[in-house]
Amino acid sequence: MTITDSATTSLADRWRDAAPPHDSAGWIARAREVADILAVDAVERDRANQAPYGEVELLKASGLVTLLGPREHGGAGETWDTAYKVIRAVARGDGSIGQVLGYHYLWAWAARLVATDAQVAAVEELYTSNAFLFGGAVNPRDSDLVIREDGDDLIFSGRKSFSTGGRVSDLTVLEGVLEGTETHIFAIVPTAQEGIVFAGDWDNLGQRLTESGSVEIRDVRVPWSDAAGFVDKQFQSLVYNTLNVPAIQLVFANFYLGIAEGALETASAYTRERTRPWPYGGDDKQRATEEWYVLEGYGTLQSKLWADEALLDAVGAEISAVLHAPREELTERRRGEIAVRIAAGKLRIVDDGLEVASKIYELTGARATSNAVGLDIFWRNLRTHSLHDPIAYKKREVGEYVLLSQVPVPTWYT
CATH class of the missing domain: 1.10.540.10 (Acyl-CoA dehydrogenase/oxidase, N-terminal domain)
Structure with missing residues (x-):
């Protein structure tokens, strides 16, 4: 199907x-x-x-x-x-x-x-x-798109190696640097136009249906009036502007948790229906669901995911309150504290999620490695996207907060 x-x-x-x-x-x-x-x-x-x-x-x-x-x-x-x-x-x-x-x-x-x-x-x-x-051609590791002025218009040109949403999106967010300056400009444009050319080259280990391949931006014209946040060609800066990174980092953590939950749910159904008990251990059971190591394994993994859920729900409520509050109210300190909590949640679900996606094979048994079962999809998906930015830096952010009471300086990844 x-x-x-x-x-x-x-x-x-x-x-x-x-x-x-x-x-x-x-x-x-x-x-x-x-x-x-x-x-x-x-x-x-x-x-x-x-x-x-x-x-x-x-x-x-x-x-x-x-x-x-x-x-x-x-x-x-x-x-x-x-x-x-x-x-x-x-x-x-x-x-x-x-x-x-x-x-x-x-x-x-x-x-x-x-x-x-x-x-x-x-x-x-x-x-x-x-x-x-929406899709977005805003991969910060690439050289930014170049923007040149043409009267009352801006013209975006360049290439991004990742653009999630790609061909299936209706609108695309562009980001680039105005030529001769260090000014970054965001704009939202229709995806279906000659100047946006998707390569259709996303063929990675996991997250294969995210349509995240490369894109060429060829002289896409945008009115200056559509430059997000600009008034008379001057950007109106707020701390709130920098919430894009913690907000999307928590997006990551939540779909990681969803993938891990799907892995545990799929594996447990397999164990109930198909895993056989081990007959050579001197403590023979009639069903795999009576095996002590299977019960212990699922209990440990579920406990970790419940803990991750509690942390992500708590910080989700925190950033949600800030995202829906008046934009002028957010302080740098509060923004940084939320970013640290999100970093903590992300690093936990990456470690726990990868453990779940790997450990389930020990609990389901050798026959569960069949390609027809497809348990590998969970590990592949988690492993692929969790490399988005090094988790070691998230651990450092949390450590700096604990030891030095420092909050992350906003960057494209913090």
């Missing part, structure tokens, strides 16, 4: 006559429905490595794409606290699609992070009323 165009239509019918959820719990339940659909053929779709058009249509039909959008334009008007839990729930069924959705939420919020009030209103009405999906 794969998510074809015809299947997408029938899946859209699933919610056609249903009232949208009216609270956070309802939206998380909706996300779990989506995850259950995705989980059915996640391994097959991962191996096919096709651009996830059908999967994105599923996100749109379910209403998850406009979760953070204003109610007056048809959105759910939900908070980031809910969004993080929705990302986690979707990633439980398919880590790639959890990432696509999480990045979409961050880029959909990008206008609020840096734009003027008028720009925010225009962008949120556009994407919410049309259920548009």
Whole structure:
């Protein structure tokens, strides 16, 4: 089974006559429905490595794409606290699609992070009323796109080696440096245009359906009036502008947790149904679910994920409150304290998630290594994206806070 165009239509019918959820719990339940659909053929779709058009249509039909959008334009008007839990729930069924959705939420919020009030209103009405999906050509490790002025326009040119959302997005966030200056400029543009050329070259170990390949930006023209946060060609700077990094780092941590939860859930179902007890240990059991080492193993792994969930939920509530508060209120110290807590949550779920994705083989048994079972997808997905930035630096950030009461200086990664 794969998510074809015809299947997408029938899946859209699933919610056609249903009232949208009216609270956070309802939206998380909706996300779990989506995850259950995705989980059915996640391994097959991962191996096919096709651009996830059908999967994105599923996100749109379910209403998850406009979760953070204003109610007056048809959105759910939900908070980031809910969004993080929705990302986690979707990633439980398919880590790639959890990432696509999480990045979409961050880029959909990008206008609020840096734009003027008028720009925010225009962008949120556009994407919410049309259920548009965001992608982003904003990989900071690459040389920035070059921006040159042409009268009242800006022209973006260059290349990014990663652009999550790629061909399946409706809108793309561009970021570059104005020629002859050190001024960074963000702008939101339609994806479908001649000047945005995706290579379709994302063929990595994991997160294979994130459409994260390279992109060429060839003379994409943007009015100066669309330069996010600029008034009379001057950027209006706030500490709030720098929340993009901690916000997306917590996106990462939540879809890592979702992947790890999916791994444990899939493995435990396999153990209940197919794992055989060991007959040569002198303590023979009738079922694998009676084996002491199997019970101990699952108990240890679940305990770690419950602890990770508690930490991520707590810091998710903290940053959500700040993201929805007036932008002028945020201080550098408060921003830094939240970033440290997010770093702590991320480093824990990376370590614990990779342990879960590896340890489940010891608990399911040798037959579970069959490609038909597909348990490898969880480790591959976690291992791939957790290399986004070195986890050692997250540990250092937490250590500097504990020992020196220092908070991270905002960069593209802190």
